[in-house]
Amino acid sequence: MLTTNGGVLLAVVDRLRLRRRNEARSRNDQKLTVIVVLALGVVIAPxxxxxxxxxxxxxLATGITDYTR
Incomplete structure (x- = not known):
């Protein structure tokens, strides 16, 4: 249950960060966004x-590779 709640919290934070307009962002801001997204992936994975x-x-990947052959 804790994993799901942590995932929901990270998803909300991620959504709020990515919702902003595409203005110039600092490298630190971009790095923080990447870290939040990766943490969300790690929490959701199991x-x-x-x-x-x-x-x-x-x-989907299997279907695409079979289709291209």
Missing amino acids: TPVGEGILNFLGQ
Whole structure:
């Protein structure tokens, strides 16, 4: 339960950070955004939602590679 709550919090923070206009951002601001997004990925990965996303992306990648052959 704690993992899901942490994921929700990181998703909200990420959404608020990315919602801003595309004005000039400092490198530190960009690095912080990358760190928040990576942390969100690490927190979501072991949950059923994360596993579902991974499964979907795997099937999508397999479909694309099979289609291009």
